[in-house]
Amino acid sequence: MTAALRNIRLRDVVGAPLFLLVVLLLIGVAIEPAITGERAIRNILTTATPLILAGIAQSLVILVGGIDLSIGAIISVANVVAAALMTAYPDMTVAIVFGVLALGAGIGLVNGVLCAFSGASPFIITLAMGIALQGVALQIMYQPGGTVASGFRQIARANWGALPVTTVIVVALALLLAVAIRRTSWGVSLIAIGGNEASARLSGISVKRQTVLLYVISGFLAACAGLFLASRISSGDPLVGEPVTLDSITVAVLGGSSFLGGSISVVGTTVAAIVLAMINTVLNLKDVSPFYQWMLKGAILILALSLDLLRRRKG
């Protein structure tokens, strides 16, 4: 047991850029002590939830050397489809939820098949998919609008004390996924694909099938995020997912994913999403414009990537 413990290194648990996260967290608390209050914490965790989902989706795809630039647009599509349908058929909430989840997975399937079999780069495939899906979202709902059933609104509003229920569930599932990646043959094959694709193939792992599966999961998780946002804002917004694409990459990298492939930390990504949500909350509390947030996030992303690459080059 001690041997096993010794073998689990800090890096595997939280991801190496932990340092940067702690620094950001401390800065946040120093600037705005109010964020340690119960309401603020609840707010931060609620804000973080879609980002945790998207960040995990992104880190799974990055693990096998891919990327999903359509995550934000899938979120938007899921969001407006849910809002539009719930407005039209208020009694069919459950069916709509399942339909939207299937839609997200279906979009992921198209992404995955195109990325695995067309020979074109996943960057551009998912970029094109993102452009087209943004069009779809705007086609369905050009302005924010619609309304969702009151029961559905509770998804983003139910709390256990200071903790939002959905966030707790999402984090619990993230922990389960984190363990599954290290402890199931599926997870190990994913790491193998990302770490040494030739070796994975020689060992009989179906690289293409796993790649498709990960894009399906990514689409599914994005749809979950879109539904959660529909619940939170009680309506649809065709641009709600737009900033999430960049944010999902940022939290994946902050959490310990590497574009060199073969690295993932679900726990690290989750923590990073919460820290990023905290930064957003601090900036909002301080009444800072969203444009500054763009600037700050761009800088954090480049900083995180530089640290990661410098560390790996030395190590």
Added chain:
Amino acid sequence: MALVSPAASTSAPMKMLRFFITPSGAVWIAIAILLAVAALASDNFVSGDHLLNVARHAAALCIATVGQVFVIMTGGLDLSNGAVITLVSVVASQLLGGSDQYLVPVVLLCLAMGAAVGLFNGLIVAKLGIPPLIGTLGTFGILKGAAYVLTGGAPKGGIPESIRYVGNGTIAGFPISTLCALAFVAFGAFLLSRTIFGRQLVFLGANPSAARLSGVPVARIIILAYVFSGVSAAFAGLLAVGYTGVGSLSLGEGYNLDSITAAVIGGTALTGGSGSVVGGAAGVFFLALLTSFLRFLGLSYSGQLIVQGAILAAAVILQARVFRR
């Protein structure tokens, strides 16, 4: 000594025909088909006036695309060019305040800003090894914020008549901005094929390792490619703001994706080392023509996005499966 096999003695018309089945030749066929369809759909769509108007509309994108082609040829991407366009538009507007008094220094400053952004991009890509897509996406975010900081959310000042004339005026019926774009395309094509910088850039895009062993200063050339893209974007920003007449925080929106789409449609391979500036310009014209036609058909902005995404995907898949054998 039969150095030349029969294949080389192919007649000139055959060579012309063969060009149209290359990645950068196919776009001309796409343009021809689009024009034919449009001519069938409407009597006045394919008229000299309308086409010139489309070309004028496309001038700024065309210039930004020339820079984008350079970067893609190295195997990279520049997602920050749209943000440079926005930044240049608000900086020019605020500093000039509608007057020509400081025209030259401000224009130079704008171009220098583009160069500085390109230098930053080039350094993080070539020296730190950050994936270009992510690195320039980060730069995009920073610049977007910077434009806001500089304006406090609402751009002030104004664009003087001189810049507006370049963006909007005509010489003998030809839009000046289109002439600028054509000249810049010619300049870009010349750089790429006739200078050491361009030739080394193309070669390193095709095989960085062979380039290094052939004495190509790989990192320096990559950095220069991003600098060139940054300057192109700044130039495009000046033309674009001259066209609209007001500095705007949303002016550059979409330029990054549009310039990549145009470059890919024009036959530039995202794997680097193969492509064409002229093809990229043709890709811009195709996109502009398509947008105009879709609008003519009554398709909304959202519908246009769907079509654009589909065309980009089709172009890149076609490249991967048909041309890259």
Added chain:
Amino acid sequence: MSDNFLEFRNVSKSYGGVHALEDVSFSVPAGHVRALLGENGAGKSTLIRVLAGTIGADRGTIALDGVERAFATPLEALEAGVVTIYQEFNLVPQLTVAENIFLGWLPTTAGWIDRGSIRARASEILKRIGATFSPDARVGDLNVAGQQMVEIAKALSRDVKVLLMDEPTAALNDAEIEALFRIIRQLRADGVSILYVSHRMAEIFAIADSVTVLKDGRHVGTEPISEVTTESLVRMMIGRTLGEFYPPKATDFGAPVLEIGGLSVGKALQVEKLVLRKGEVLGIAGLEGQGQRELVQAISGARSFEADTFLIEGAPVRIRSIRDAIAAGIGYIPDDRKRDGLALIRTSAENLAIGSLARRLRFGAVVSGSAERRFVDDLVAALRVKLSGPDQRAGDLSGGNQQKLVFGKVLGAKPKILVMAEPTRGVDVGAKREIYEIIRELTRSGVGVVLLSGELPEILGMSDRVLVMANGRIVAEMTDPEMSEEAIMTAATAEAPEAGVMDDAA
């Protein structure tokens, strides 16, 4: 147990007209260690790949226990019990030793890995081969020898019937080699057929029951180990009459064009003195991986090095990069032309011109189209490159013509010294001869040539002087009368890594 458990029946494979394997037939009994010998390019690796299912043969079949098999994928080969340990590792650095060993068939309960079981089984295998690291160690944290042990453990975890080992001891020290031999003997006792590829004669005599020699893709002979000696094996491996194949050598040389003293690349290369004269071909020979590559890469600026003196035509120069070397008059022809030599998707003309663009400028900045056309036409004619036109893509040319493009690219910069690694690898016989003539034409014009080649006939046929390397040092220097295959092989193997020496290197 059958006497020909593993059988190659008339196996042939060619790449673009070059025969890598031609009609190879031999068999290996069960419970037998067969050494597979041959020079570089003799067809050993092709044979291994065909058996392992990574490439298909053009003609001929492979039979296992009398049943003809054709492995379409490596996995099919694995499942049939044909396990290969490659020279380059196929491990996932992010996973643990145990996970790597069982990758692809991890035992699970409802999807969850039976960690106890893989740890126990991995421990047992690791103990068998004398490895001291834990099955939970991350493979990325192991050194090269450790990773080699994991490769071996991975092979042993399978139900192995035929074991292919390609230079398995390259990264091991003496104790580890001894442990490996114990395992091989044990597997042999269990009835496994083992194909063992190695350059190290001592090892072959220590472990093999018999030996099969390949040369130029053909089966030269199979002999019991008791019937052969180092000398007879070397003769079987090279045994060609050099005849008229090589152009006449130089008779007199000019002043030294390159003088290097105290050259070192880490621990991989320690050369006290190296002198190259104008018009001379200096051959670099030795077993694989004895520092030859480091030597040519250092001289050509492709790898950083330390040197006390570095003189070109008597004048000191500082070489810190390829660009420095090119500016100083050193040209480099790398061994992997597809990876390091050419941009295959660009035209032949562009490839020829890239190395010397600055020599053909107008107005100080513009590449002159007419000068470039003349330059390309001249080179194409001089090197007799067969093209449909200067715009033909380099990737569409044959290996020989591609190699001529690499020569042309380097010659465009007018080098005084030409450093080449395996200049005729993957090139057909006709183009080979042409390349030898090009090299001799260059030396006649005063160029000094450093020639690294794993093909002894090439070294003997082309070199005016030969340096033999072992363990990163020059162990012998020979000129014509005393220069022979046996002499070179003897010098190279006499100094082959012995106990303890590899420890320093690793």
